Amino acid sequence: MLRELDLESCNISSFPEFLKSQENLEYLELSNNKISGAIPNWVWKKRLLYLYLANNSLSSLDQLLPNQSSTFSQGSFHFHASYNNLSGPIPNWLCNMSQLSTFYASYNNFNGPIPSCLCNMSRLSDFDASYNNLSGSIPNCLDNMSQLGNMSQLGTFDASYNNLSGPIPNCLGNMSALSELGLQGNNFSGMIPKFSKATQLQFLKVSENRLEGKLPRSLAKCTQLMVLDVGSNMINDTFPFWLEKLTYLMVLILRENRFYGQIKHFKHKYVFPNLDVLDIASNQFSGELSIDFLQSTRLRSLKIGGNKLEGRLSRSLANCTALEVLDLGNNMVHDTFPFWLEKLPSLKVLVLRANRFYGTITKFDMKHGFPKLRILDIASNNFSGDLSTKFLQSLKAMAKMTNDEKAKLDYIGENYYQDSVTIVNKGIEMFYQKVLAILTCLDLSNNSFHGRIPEEIQMLRSLRVMNLSNNGFSSEIPLSLQNLKDLESLDLSRNKLSGKIPPQLTSLTFLAALNLSYNQLEGSIPQSNQFITFTNDSYRGNPKLCGLPLSRKCNEVGLPMPPPPGEDEDSLLYAMSTWKIALIGYASGLVIGLCIGYTVLNELGNKWVDEFKKCGKRNRRRCRTWNVQSGGT
Numbered sequence: 001m002l003r004e005l006d007l008e009s010c011n012i013s014s015f016p017e018f019l020k021s022q023e024n025l026e027y028l029e030l031s032n033n034k035i036s037g038a039i040p041n042w043v044w045k046k047r048l049l050y051l052y053l054a055n056n057s058l059s060s061l062d063q064l065l066p067n068q069s070s071t072f073s074q075g076s077f078h079f080h081a082s083y084n085n086l087s088g089p090i091p092n093w094l095c096n097m098s099q100l101s102t103f104y105a106s107y108n109n110f111n112g113p114i115p116s117c118l119c120n121m122s123r124l125s126d127f128d129a130s131y132n133n134l135s136g137s138i139p140n141c142l143d144n145m146s147q148l149g150n151m152s153q154l155g156t157f158d159a160s161y162n163n164l165s166g167p168i169p170n171c172l173g174n175m176s177a178l179s180e181l182g183l184q185g186n187n188f189s190g191m192i193p194k195f196s197k198a199t200q201l202q203f204l205k206v207s208e209n210r211l212e213g214k215l216p217r218s219l220a221k222c223t224q225l226m227v228l229d230v231g232s233n234m235i236n237d238t239f240p241f242w243l244e245k246l247t248y249l250m251v252l253i254l255r256e257n258r259f260y261g262q263i264k265h266f267k268h269k270y271v272f273p274n275l276d277v278l279d280i281a282s283n284q285f286s287g288e289l290s291i292d293f294l295q296s297t298r299l300r301s302l303k304i305g306g307n308k309l310e311g312r313l314s315r316s317l318a319n320c321t322a323l324e325v326l327d328l329g330n331n332m333v334h335d336t337f338p339f340w341l342e343k344l345p346s347l348k349v350l351v352l353r354a355n356r357f358y359g360t361i362t363k364f365d366m367k368h369g370f371p372k373l374r375i376l377d378i379a380s381n382n383f384s385g386d387l388s389t390k391f392l393q394s395l396k397a398m399a400k401m402t403n404d405e406k407a408k409l410d411y412i413g414e415n416y417y418q419d420s421v422t423i424v425n426k427g428i429e430m431f432y433q434k435v436l437a438i439l440t441c442l443d444l445s446n447n448s449f450h451g452r453i454p455e456e457i458q459m460l461r462s463l464r465v466m467n468l469s470n471n472g473f474s475s476e477i478p479l480s481l482q483n484l485k486d487l488e489s490l491d492l493s494r495n496k497l498s499g500k501i502p503p504q505l506t507s508l509t510f511l512a513a514l515n516l517s518y519n520q521l522e523g524s525i526p527q528s529n530q531f532i533t534f535t536n537d538s539y540r541g542n543p544k545l546c547g548l549p550l551s552r553k554c555n556e557v558g559l560p561m562p563p564p565p566g567e568d569e570d571s572l573l574y575a576m577s578t579w580k581i582a583l584i585g586y587a588s589g590l591v592i593g594l595c596i597g598y599t600v601l602n603e604l605g606n607k608w609v610d611e612f613k614k615c616g617k618r619n620r621r622r623c624r625t626w627n628v629q630s631g632g633t
Contacts, residue, residue, distance in 0.1 A: 008032050008052070015040055023047070031055055031080070039081075050078045054104070058084040061091050076101035076123055083107045090115055090129065102126040106158070114139055114159065118151075125153045130160040130182060137166030153177055160205065161185035168206070173198050173218070184208045184229065192230070194218040207231040207253065215240055222246070229253040231279065239263045239285065241293075244271035251277040255303070262287035263309075275299055281327065282306035289333060292316050305329040305351065318343045329353035329377065337361050337383065342368045342394070349375040353443070360385030369394030377443040379467070384448040387473075389456045398440050398460040401486075441465040445491065448472060453492075458483040467491040469515065474498065477521075482507050489513040493541075496520060501545075506531050517541045524554050 004027040007016070013034045019025065020042050027050040028043070036057040043051070058081065077099045087109040094100060095117030106128050113136035114129065138159070154175055160182040167190035172181060174196065180203040188206070191213035195201060201222040211233040219225065225246050236258040243249065249272055263285055265271060271293050272278075278294070281303045288311035291302070299320045310332040317326070323344050334356040341347060350373060357378065362385060370376075374397050393399075440462045450472035458480035460466075466484070469491045476499035477492065487508050493515040500523035501516065507529075514534050522544030525531065532548070539545050546554035 003027065005029065015043060019043065026050065028052065048077070049075050051080070052078075053081045053084065055083040058086055060086060060088060075099060078102045080104040081108070082128070085109060087111070089113075090134075092117060095121060097121075099123055101153075104128045106130040106132070108132050110134060112136070114164075121151070123153060124151060125177075126156040127154070128156060128158040128182075129162070130158045132162050134159065134162040134164060137164065138169050138172075151175065155200075156180040156182075158182035159186070164188065167191075168193050168211075170194065173216075176200065179203070179224075181205070192216050192235075195222055198222060200224055202248075203227045205229040207233065209233055211235060217242060219243065220245060223248070225249055227251040230257065231255040233257050235259065239280070241265055241271065247273055250274050253277070253279045254283065255279045256282040259283040259285060261285065264288070264290060265293035270294065273298070277301045279303040280307070285309060287311075289328070289331070290314050290316075294320075297321055299323055300346075301325040303327040305331065305353075307331055309333060313338050315340065317341065320344060321346070323347055324372075325349040327351040329355070331355050333357065337363075337378070339363045339366055342366050342370060346372055348372050348397070351375070351377045352381065353377045354380040356382060358382040358384070360388075361391045362386065362388040363390070366390075366394050369396050371396045373397050374439065374462075375441045377441070378447070379443045380446040382448065383444070384450070386451040387444070387449050387454055387457075389454050392454060392456050392459055395442075395460060398442065398462055401462050439464050440486075443467040444471065446470040450474065453478050453497075455480040457481070460484065461486070463487055464510075465489045468495070469493040471495055476500075477502055477505075477516075479504055481505060484508065485510070487511055491515040492519070493517040494519075498522070500524075501526055503528075514538045521545050525550065 001024045002022045003024055005019075005022075005025065006027075006029040008029045009032040011034060012030070013036070015030070015035060019028070023045055024047055025045045026047050028048065029050070029052045031052045031054040033056050035053070036059065038060040039053070039058055077097055078101055079094075080102070082104050083106070085108065086105065089112035090105070090110050092115050094103065095115055098121065100121055101123050102125060104126065107130075110129060110132040111134060114134060116139040118124070118127070118139060152175075155177050156179065157172070158180065161184065163186065164183070165187040168183060168188050170193040172178065173193045176197050177200060178198045179200050181198075181201065182203065182205045184205045184207040186209055188209040188211060190211065192206060192211055192215065194216045195204075195218045199221055202224050203226060204219075204222075205227065207229045208231070211230070212235060214237040215230065215235060219228070219240075220242055223246060226248050227250065228243075229251065231253045232255065234257065235254075238261040239259065240254075243252075252272070252275060259280065260283065263280075264287065275294060276298060277300065279301070282305070284307065285304075286308040289304070289309040290311075291314050294316075297319065300322050301324060302317075302320070303325065305327045306329070308331065309328070312335045313328070313333055317323070317338075318340055321344060324346050326341070326344075326347065327349065329351040330353065332355060333352075336359040337357060338352075341350070345368070347370060350370075358381065361383060373395060376395065376398075440460070442460065442463060442465070445467045446469070448471065449468070452475045453468065453473050455478045457478065461484065463484050464486055465488060467489075470493070473492070473495040474497065477497055479502050481487075481490070482502065482504040485508065488510050490508075490511060490513070494517070497516075497519040498521065501521060503526040505511070506526050509529065511530055514531075515538055517537065517539060518541030521539075521542040523546070525539060525545060525547040527548060535549050539550060546552045
């Protein structure tokens with residue numbers, strides 16, 4: 001008799017009919033197939049213990065036959081149906097399965113409330129209904145202490161990214177077995193409950209709600225806590241140094257709240273020894289910038305932008321040898337360019353935007369440069385002087401062409417980052433895959449750089465986005481820009497550039513956004529390839545430019561009309577039809593580099609948490625064989 005069957009990833013499109021007669025089936029694995037429609041009633045066998053249906057196209061759960069559920073399963077039952085199209089309310093008959101142990105139904109279309117009968121399921125250890133359309137509040141019965149004992153085994157409760165509202169029940173903090181609580185992306189309000197008895201808690205994720213008040217000090221008793229994410233709420237508190245006893249804490253996300261005050265540890269000792277990610281961006285922290293309290297050798301991502309921090313950049317950052325992401329944009333840091341960060345061999349993203357950095361970038365004695373830096377945003381500061389060739393040479397990662405296939409395995413954080421991002425700027429979408437491995441961005445806009453744009457900028461061959469706008473660059477647009485073959489966005493607006501637009505720039509076949517406005521350019525505008533898609537906004541403020549798309553004809557300024565495109569019509573039409581995206585130029589300073597940086601960085605904490613969670617769930621029983629027993633053997 002058949003007891004176990006594993007047909008995972010077998011490309012089947014329906015439930016095998018022969019299973020109808022297999023009354024002794026205990027384990028059925030049909031994940032990662034193409035099965036669609038309803039789950040047939042006959043699949044539910046009374047001896048079934050494991051039913052895995054994840055990543056199919058299932059649409060509904062048929063009702064059980066009368067009284068069938070009450071006799072269902074002689075042991076703990078495990079139901080996994082994430083990544084399907086299941087819709088309607090979560091069926092109440094599931095609650096009649098008194099042996100239900102794990103229920104995973106994330107990434108479906110369930111709606112309605114969480115069933116109140118959930119409280120009666122004494123063996124339930126894992127409940128995951130995240131990424132659905134559930135509404136209402138978490139069942140009130142969970143606040144009934146007499147029923148709370150029925151859920152003494154609950155270890156995971158994840159209802160993230162639904163439409164749930166109301167307060168977070170206080171009883172969740174009294175569940176002694178609870179290790180993961182995920183409620184982010186809902187409309188919960190009120191205060192975060194106390195976690196006096198949830199001493200096994202490892203993951204607490206309540207970001208993107210409307211929570212307020214202070215962080216509960218009882219969190220200091222959750223000594224196993226690894227991830228604390230309270231971002232995007234209205235929490236009003238000081239920096240939680242009182243969490244210093246949480247030696248396992250790896251991710252601390254406080255971003256987009258109302259935290260305030262100085263970040264200064266007065267006990268002069270290291271705290272958070274295992275911290276990997278610290279994100280306190282977009283709060284009201286003030287005072288001198290200092291991270292001396294961190295055991296810095298493990299820190300990989302530090303995001304402190306959007307506060308009121310001032311003073312010099314802490315030199316202790318040089319000890320953060322694992323640091324990949326440093327974002328301190330939109331503060332009041334007053335310092336020179338941090339060449340000493342070359343000591344960070346893994347640094348890939350550096351955002352200094354909108355501070356008070358000053359001086360030249362001409363240091364020549366760098367030993368290592370920035371071997372992995374791919375996103376550099378120093379816009380809106382007070383940097384000045386020439387753009388040094390030596391500085392460009394220090395950006396070694398930007399000089400390397402990225403192998404797109406290799407990048408699939410080589411993006412920042414490996415498991416934590418989103419592998420794609422859509423940027424919206426002035427209503428235009430730009431899509432990047434494996435964003436931090438392929439995307440290379442240089443934003444020097446809104447400073448006081450002057451002189452020529454060095455021909456050596458062609459060394460940065462992997463650049464996708466370059467913004468040099470709002471500076472004092474003069475002379476001609478360098479011909480060497482034609483060698484930046486991957487360039488998708490170029491902004492040279494509001495400088496003092498003169499001469500003609502090099503027709504060689506039309507060879508940049510990926511160029512989708514161009515802004516040359518408000519310079520001193522002259523002559524005819526090139527009329528081939530993607531240049532015919534750019535509008536007046538790309539060229540305005542150059543009174544000596546002529547030709548389409550401007551209304552000013554070249555014979556009106558004493559110049560010959562621009563020649564027709566060198567290509568034949570058919571090849572041009574083919575080129576236009578194969579472009580994945582055709583964008584108009586932008587009218588003012590381009591900030592796409594910053595948008596990309598922040599969009600990517602904001603995903604870090606959640607992606608890290610989700611991947612860590614998935615790894616744990618993979619440690620369930622796996623069976624790759626047929627286990628067939630005949631009646632007398």
